[in-house]
Amino acid sequence: MAIDGTARRADARRNVESILEAATALLATDPAVSVNEIARAAGVGRVTLYGHFPSRAALVEAVSRRVIASTDQALTAVDLDGDARDAMARLLAATWQLTYRFGAIVVAASDALTPEEMRRVHEEPARRMRALVARGRDEGVFRRDMPLSWQLTTVQAVLHGASAAVHRGDVPAEDATRLVRDTVLAALAVTSSG
Structure with missing residues (x-):
């Protein structure tokens, strides 16, 4: 019995989704995870994996783009209204959770993507943070005695x-949200000279 093209495409889509899910989960904990381990976790063979992703770099790039889209969606949902300090605390908490969850993928991506591609994928989160810091500076709650670019580098x-x-x-991971929030807010806080 022959398998028609529609069934093959559905199988291919399922395989791609399984590969991306397995790669995301494994790369999130080990940026050097092997293609063999990813294929095994996805329930496919190496040949199938390489049929969809011609290289490990291509797979890491696909995972990175997927994670970045997911991250951007999560950060877009953060309420940035109201007091700039409170908004920053919410944005930092959300950003930290995503950094912790996907940090190892960033390490893997830095090997797979060019520096220009890495800059492009970080543009939207950086734009969001920059706008909030600038707003806090304008409102007088974040210091203005240092360049905004330095403040963003510090964050x-x-x-x-x-x-x-x-x-x-x-x-401990459970302490990190508070530590990140308190450290950044202290660094941004207006001082007697700021």
Whole structure:
């Protein structure tokens, strides 16, 4: 009995979805996970995996783009109205959860994507954070005595540092949201000279 084209396409779509789900789950905990492990977790063979993704880099790129779209959707849902400090606390909490969940994928993506592609995929989250910091500066609740670009670099460094600290076991994951929030808000807070 021959399998028609519609059934083959449905099988292919299921395989691609299984591969992407398995790769996302595995890369989120181990950026160096092998293609063999991903194929096994997806319930497909290497040949099937390579039939859809010609290289490990192509698979990592597809996973990265998928995660970035999901991340952007989650961050778009964050309420940024009201007091800039409260809005920043909410944005940091959401950003931290996503950084913690998908941080290892960023490591894998940095090997698979060009620096220009990495900048492009971070544009929207950076735009959102920049707008909120600028608003807080305009409202007088965030300091203005340093460049906004430095403040954004500091936020990013705190998030990435927290991710590394949690993964090393230096900081319990359940404490990280509070630590990230408090550290960033303290760094942004207006001081007597700010």
